[in-house]
Amino acid sequence: SAVISQKPSRDICQRGTSLTIQCQVDSQVTMMFWYRQQPGQSLTLIATANQGSEATYESGFVIDKFPISRPNLTFSTLTVSNMSPEDSSIYLCSVGTGGDEQYFGPGTRLTVT
Amino acid sequence: AQKVTQAQTEISVVEKEDVTLDCVYETRDTTYYLFWYKQPPSGELVFLIRRNSFDEQNEISGRYSWNFQKSTSSFNFTITASQVVDSAVYFCALSEYTGGFKTIFGAGTRLFVKA
Numbered sequence: 725s726a727v728i729s730q731k732p733s734r735d736i737c738q739r740g741t742s743l744t745i746q747c748q749v750d751s752q753v754t755m756m757f758w759y760r761q762q763p764g765q766s767l768t769l770i771a772t773a774n775q776g777s778e779a780t781y782e783s784g785f786v787i788d789k790f791p792i793s794r795p796n797l798t799f800s801t802l803t804v805s806n807m808s809p810e811d812s813s814i815y816l817c818s819v820g821t822g823g824d825e826q827y828f829g830p831g832t833r834l835t836v837t
Numbered sequence: 838a839q840k841v842t843q844a845q846t847e848i849s850v851v852e853k854e855d856v857t858l859d860c861v862y863e864t865r866d867t868t869y870y871l872f873w874y875k876q877p878p879s880g881e882l883v884f885l886i887r888r889n890s891f892d893e894q895n896e897i898s899g900r901y902s903w904n905f906q907k908s909t910s911s912f913n914f915t916i917t918a919s920q921v922v923d924s925a926v927y928f929c930a931l932s933e934y935t936g937g938f939k940t941i942f943g944a945g946t947r948l949f950v951k952a
Contacts, residue, residue: 755937755938757940765945766942766945767882767942768942769941772939814880818940820932820938820940824887825887826872826884828881828882831881
């Protein structure tokens with residue numbers, strides 16, 4: 725299993741600004757994922773972040789809006805850039821290894837005003 | 838392309854009733870994994886079960902049971918003798934080999950168990 729922490733746990737931001745969310749895992753993992761969960765909705769995969777390579781973004785998500793860093797096997801960041809109220813969501817980091825269950829962080833609740 | 842359908846948006850039952858949550862998936866892979874996760878009101882996602890595409894054996898864990906049928910592309914979840922603490926959103930998910938094992942989630946089923 726893996727224990728995942730995220731910072732911040734919540735934030736209220738002004739539109740047009742950017743927020744960087746940190747994800748820390750207590751063990752080395754190859755695959756990390758970033759999801760968005762809008763209020764009352766399911767989880768939508770934003771991107772897959774593997775250490776040593778550029779993140780792979782899903783349809784509808786672009787690097788300019790959601791830049792991701794993966795400097796080592798235990799850490800990743802997701803930045804939500806030039807925020808608008810539509811970006812208000814819970815952002816979740818998760819880790820998993822090819823077919824294994826994914827472990828999720830507690831999420832970052834973002835409100836954009 | 839992978840897809841997960843949870844047709845039941847909300848289910849409401851009275852405590853001690855049995856309830857089945859449906860999950861239908863689509864995939865072109867022969868190697869894939871299916872999952873159920875629980876998201877209680879606290880918000881954290883809790884892993885419940887994983888099944889790989891080569892193992893159609895049904896599983897029982899306490900009051901929980903899962904029925905995997907490849908012939909109908911379904912992976913249904915039954916809670917027996919439901920309890921108020923079972924109230925949560927339940928997500929079915931699919932992870933494909935050719936997708937790099939990224940996991941796609943269904944829309945979720947919100948279960949209300951009334952005392």
